[in-house]
Amino acid sequence: xxxxxxxxxxxxxxxxxxxxxxxxxxxxxxxxxxxxxxxxxxxxxxxxxxxxxxxxxxxxxxxxxxxxxxxxxxxxxxxxxxxxxxxxxxxxxxxxxxxxxxxxxxxxxxxxxxxxxxxxxx
Amino acid sequence: xxxxxxxxxxxxxxxxxxxxxxxxxxxxxxxxxxxxxxxxxxxxxxxxxxxxxxxxxxxxxxxxxxxxxxxxxxxxxxxxxxxxxxxxxxxxxxxxxxxxxxxxxxxxxxxxxxxxxxxxxxxxxxxxxxxxxxxxxxxxxxxxxxxxxxxxxxxxxxxxxxxxxxxxxxxxxxxxxxxxxxxxxxxxxxxxxxxxxxxxxxxxxxxxxxxxxxxxxxxxxxxxxxxxxxxxxxxxxxxxxxxxxxxxxxxxxxxxxxxxxxxxxxxxxxxxxxxxxxxxxxxxx
Numbered sequence: 001x002x003x004x005x006x007x008x009x010x011x012x013x014x015x016x017x018x019x020x021x022x023x024x025x026x027x028x029x030x031x032x033x034x035x036x037x038x039x040x041x042x043x044x045x046x047x048x049x050x051x052x053x054x055x056x057x058x059x060x061x062x063x064x065x066x067x068x069x070x071x072x073x074x075x076x077x078x079x080x081x082x083x084x085x086x087x088x089x090x091x092x093x094x095x096x097x098x099x100x101x102x103x104x105x106x107x108x109x110x111x112x113x114x115x116x117x118x119x120x121x122x
Numbered sequence: 123x124x125x126x127x128x129x130x131x132x133x134x135x136x137x138x139x140x141x142x143x144x145x146x147x148x149x150x151x152x153x154x155x156x157x158x159x160x161x162x163x164x165x166x167x168x169x170x171x172x173x174x175x176x177x178x179x180x181x182x183x184x185x186x187x188x189x190x191x192x193x194x195x196x197x198x199x200x201x202x203x204x205x206x207x208x209x210x211x212x213x214x215x216x217x218x219x220x221x222x223x224x225x226x227x228x229x230x231x232x233x234x235x236x237x238x239x240x241x242x243x244x245x246x247x248x249x250x251x252x253x254x255x256x257x258x259x260x261x262x263x264x265x266x267x268x269x270x271x272x273x274x275x276x277x278x279x280x281x282x283x284x285x286x287x288x289x290x291x292x293x294x295x296x297x298x299x300x301x302x303x304x305x306x307x308x309x310x311x312x313x314x315x316x317x318x319x320x321x322x323x324x325x326x327x328x329x330x331x332x333x334x335x336x337x338x339x340x341x342x343x344x345x346x347x348x349x350x351x352x353x354x355x356x357x358x359x360x361x362x363x364x365x366x367x368x369x370x371x372x373x374x375x376x377x378x379x380x381x382x383x384x385x386x387x388x389x390x391x392x393x394x395x396x397x398x399x400x401x402x403x404x405x406x407x
Contacts, residue, residue: 047200052203059204081207081211082207
């Protein structure tokens with residue numbers, strides 16, 4: 001199974017990025033091979049629609065799940081159309097989040113926000 | 123002559139100023155660009171209304187022709203398109219209707235469909251032509267409606283008063299683009315100064331001649347006035363925080379049509395604006 005998450009740095013010890021669409025990198029972790037790959041998020045400096053473009057990157061990486069602190073409605077629409085499950089991440093490192101997911105300790109993200117278009121994040 | 127009335131936030135007095143200025147001018151046009159909640163018509167109560175639908179063009183994909191090359195997805199700089207499970211998905215509210223995806227599709231699989239986002243109402247109220255833009259609730263951007271509103275008055279003779287949306291975002295820029303003069307309406311509070319600062323920066327960026335109308339003036343320190351003096355901004359009018367004016371306004375009446383006192387006050391503002399525009403025309407023809 002392939003797990004994806006938005007990260008601030010290219011490291012297993014980094015915290016997950018508070019923004020999905022504007023995260024600098026995505027970590028793709030394969031639970032079978034234990035391999036991790038870091039992808040640049042090409043949407044990081046998008047004028048608009050960053051969530052859509054970022055979600056496209058995730059979809060194109062053939063992942064099964066996304067662990068994220070939050071997710072906007074446009075990104076969620078892309079991910080759900082590709083049958084990618086979105087889980088609410090812990091306020092902790094990428095490694096901790098992978099462990100928590102593997103141990104079945106994460107729950108599905110139930111709060112999809114309407115986006116912060118032109119208003120910045122809180 | 124096109125005069126835009128703007129302010130950094132709602133409730134400052136844009137509609138009060140633009141409605142009353144239009145009402146004292148012969149053969150004038152009033153355009154309500156505050157398309158999210160237009161309210162100028164509540165004062166004018168225009169007659170003989172003509173309605174026009176406003177639509178935008180949104181791409182649609184013929185799945186039988188699409189080969190999944192993703193040229194459209196790559197082209198869209200607004201990221202309004204995604205490609206999921208062998209299908210192009212269009213995000214209507216992110217699309218800016220540029221038509222680029224349709225042009226670039228090598229398979230000619232994309233075409234455009236019309237999507238209604240609002241309407242324009244045109245009517246008369248005594249000496250004033252009243253044009254109101256109305257955005258459908260839930261739609262993301264009023265820019266296409268404002269573009270059409272401005273186009274309506276492109277070659278209009280006489281005075282046009284543009285009641286801008288609040289703030290300083292795209293919709294405001296669109297509404298002042300063709301204006302010959304901008305009136306900034308400001309409240310006397312610290313918050314009022316902050317909002318005045320925002321629109322002040324905007325009109326400077328657009329290199330528009332402008333002046334400030336101080337609204338809700340009390341007989342005490344006026345921070346917006348102080349800001350104008352410190353920044354050498356011309357003050358073209360002062361509207362008092364006045365019970366009678368408030369009553370007329372909250373009853374949907376146009377003060378210049380009811381009372382000579384207000385007629386004189388707004389005539390004075392209009393005279394100053396006309397003078398400044400003429401002076402500007404001499405300096406920067």
